[in-house]
Amino acid sequence: MRVSVDLCLVPLGVGVSLGPSIALCQEVIKASGLEHQLGPDGTAIEGEWDDVFTCVKACHARLHQEGVQRIHSTLRVNTRIDRVQSFRDKVGSVNRLMP
Template identity: 50%
Template sequence: MRVIVDFCIIPLGTGDDLSLSPYIAECQRILADANLDYSLHAYGTNIEGEWEAVMAAVKQCHMRVHEMGAPRISSTLKIGTRIDRGQSMRDKISSVEKLLRE
């Protein structure tokens, strides 16, 4: 089953809580290596792909951020699935942009 998720990972207790960028960058590398479609935004990342591949990448992000020294992680994950027809992240954005042009 295809899925679109909104994923936000926040390492806690790192002693470097002012900049999360190194942790986020590492998760972006994991998503790229997994060959998933993803789009970074200001408060998280949209990820698109098969359920198992997306969830495996989310797990890898958690594991890697722990390896980087974060004793705790707080994440939010919003999950959307659709079985009546295919829909991509780009489709969803294009639909709104079309309405804005009208």
């Protein structure tokens, strides 16, 4: 089953700047080969269900490997079975409706 998620990953106890941890997670996501798009408050990832959730797990594992003791993540999960629609398609359909 195809899925798109919006992953917001917050490492706790690493100070105010989350950038270094997010950059590590982006390396993991890029290496997965999944379609993704970094945003200001999360990352959109899409692909097959197991691949996407394996990627989310790998992000957690990588940060723990780097010494992050605790991570709080929120996921918004979207599936549909009537047609295939990427996150880029969704954004494009809204943009076409705007003047």
